[in-house]
Amino acid sequence: MSFEAKANTAPTMTSAVLHRDTRFVPKKAVGGKGSYLLLEDGTKFLDSTGGAAVSCLGHGHEQVAQAIMEQFKKVEYCHTAFFGTEASEELARLLVDSTGGKLSKLFVVSSGSEAVEAALKLARQYFLELPTPQPQRTRFIARKPSYHGTTLGALAAGGHVLRRQPFEPILSQNTSHVSPCYAYRGKKDGESDADYVARLADELDAEFQRVGPATVCAFIAEPVVGAALGCVPAVPGYFAAMKSVCAKHGALFILDEVMSGMGRCGTLHAWEQEGVVPDLQTIGKALGGGYAPVSGLLISDKVVQVIDKGTGAFRHGQTYQGHPVSCAAALAVQRVIAEENxxxxxxxxxxxxxxxxxxxxxxxxxxxxxRGKGLFWGIExxxxxxxxxxxxxxxxLAFKIQETGLKSEFGISLYGCTGTVDGIRGDHVIISPAYNTTKEEIDIIVDTTAKVLGEVFAQV
Structure with a gap:
């Protein structure tokens, strides 16, 4: 059946699925090829955000699909407590090599939230397994209004008020938050980049002092802030300064690249542009390009060696960690990115x-x-x-823009988010097309976005 022929009738008005909105049944996607999805009502929809910055190769990539099928024929699942797989070993080797060996091990799970959970737990275990253990290190420092995932641990690490609000009473209280590097709103008039960085470094240092420097496991941040702020990059020198503060107090430095990494910002790892190397790095989304649920935690040799010389076991595990089909999908996606430059x-x-x-x-x-980097752009x-x-x-406003883009006359995805300013107020949309996008597609994206905004602003 052809791509166009798969269109069906209007969406079903009842559903057994707990959708994101219980009062709304979304249209079904019934096909996909390249940068486009075909919806059941016949709309050819330009996926200009790759979902949530996920579909880095677009849809229906034959090479990736073939790799997945070949893995299914070999072995579809085995528990990592018993066995390893060729797919997981090859993926780990490719990713470790991509860091020049600066990060020496990979831990594979299924979602960004899971990767962050693993990072937080491994950071804590690192301090318990040092030759002279530091069990008093139980805290983390993150940034406002960051978002690091939706599970309880990851949500507690984040500082996004609206996302945290309903669950505040059951969240861990061991994370405190400092200001983001958000030049549009945070940088003072006449302040140089260097002075802005120094001020933020002083704020982080003061937070270490406030909570007790010896109680902090790690500082965690996104190199380019995704959903929480809308593709906000740091000013030059910021992350080097933050890492220096962490080093001063003996804390680990965690970079959350679930959304901004794996090529989204123009280098495979966003930290390559920042002059720093993290102790722990979370990856996801564009790791597998949406072809299978997959994310990971890249770990520095400093951390690996401490665990190896201690118990030798990361006290954390999940049924689907290192899933062979997910690893095969991620490996195929990363090979396509490299082969096609x-x-x-x-x-x-x-x-x-x-x-x-x-x-x-x-x-x-x-x-x-x-603002943004690479193919990761936000409009506030x-x-x-x-x-x-x-x-x-x-x-x-952001919701109205997103919903207007979904209308058949526009047929475009604009990833709308709120809480940009303080976790409650503020609106932005994200545009994050596939890595193999063309100038023609970008022209369509921008021209259509302008039309969507024109319609929405006329109502505002």
């Missing part, structure tokens, strides 16, 4: 996307800031450009 395309098309976004949207009344909306005042949350 797609990181170069991310850089080239990323510059073109930036130029087009700034040219087409920068002058719009309610567009406050356009403000009620007043001079004061940077956000819209009232009751306006639900």
């Amino acid at each position: 797609l990181l170069e395309n991310v850089r080239v098309m990323g510059k073109y996307l930036e130029e087009r976004l700034r040219g087409a949207l920068g002058g719009m009344k309610y567009v406050g800031d356009i 909306f403000v009620k007043d450009k001079e004061t940077k005042e956000p819209f009232d949350p009751k306006t639900a």
Whole structure:
């Protein structure tokens, strides 16, 4: 059956699925090829966000599908307490080698939240297994209004008010939060990048002192902040300064690259552009490109050696860790990225996307800031450009933009998020197309986004 022929009738109005909104049954996707999804109502939908920055190769990539089928024919599952697999070994070797050996082991799980959970637990265990154990290290420092995942541990590490709010009474209280590196709102008038970095480093150092430097396991941050702030990169020198503060107090340095890593920002690892190497690095989303649920934790040899010379066992495990089909999918995706030189395309098309976004949207009344790296771009909306005042949350602006983009006359994904300013107020959308996108597709994305914003802003 052809891609176009798969379209069906209108969406079913009842469902046994607990959808994200219990009062709304989404349209079904019935096919996908390249940057497009075909919906059941016949809409050919341009997946300009790759879901949530996931589909880095687009949809229906034959080479990846073939690799998955071949793995199914070999072995579809085995428990890692008993056996290893060729797929997991090859994936680990590829990723460790991609860091130049700076990170020496890979732990594979199924989602970004799980990878963050593993990172937090391994950071704690590291201090318990040092030659002179430091059991008093039980705390973490993260940033406002960060988002590191939706499980209880990862949610507690994050600082996003709206996401945390319903579960606040059952979240761990061992994480405190400092300011993000958010130049659009955080940098003072006339302040240089160096002075801004120094101020943020002083704030982090002061937080270490406040909670007790010897009680902190690690500082965790996203190199380019994804859903919480909308593709906000740090100013030059920021992460080197943050790592120095961690080193001063003997804490680990964790980078959460679940959304911004695996090529999304133009290098395979976002930290390659920051002049730092993390002790622990979470990866996901573009790791497997959506072809299978997969994420991972890359671990520095410093941490590995401490565990190896201690108990020799990470006190953490999951049924589907190192799943062979997920590993085979991720391995195939990463090989395609390398073979087709797609990181170069991310850089080239990323510059073109930036130029087009700034040219087409920068002058719009309610567009406050356009920022990002590679093929990872955010657009922040403000009620007043001079004061940077956000819209009232009751306006639900980001949601309206996302929903308008889904209309058949537009057929485009704009990943809308709220809480940009303080975890409650503020709206932005993310655009994150596939790594093999073309100039023609980017033109469609930008031109259609401009039309969507025009319609929504006319109502505002």
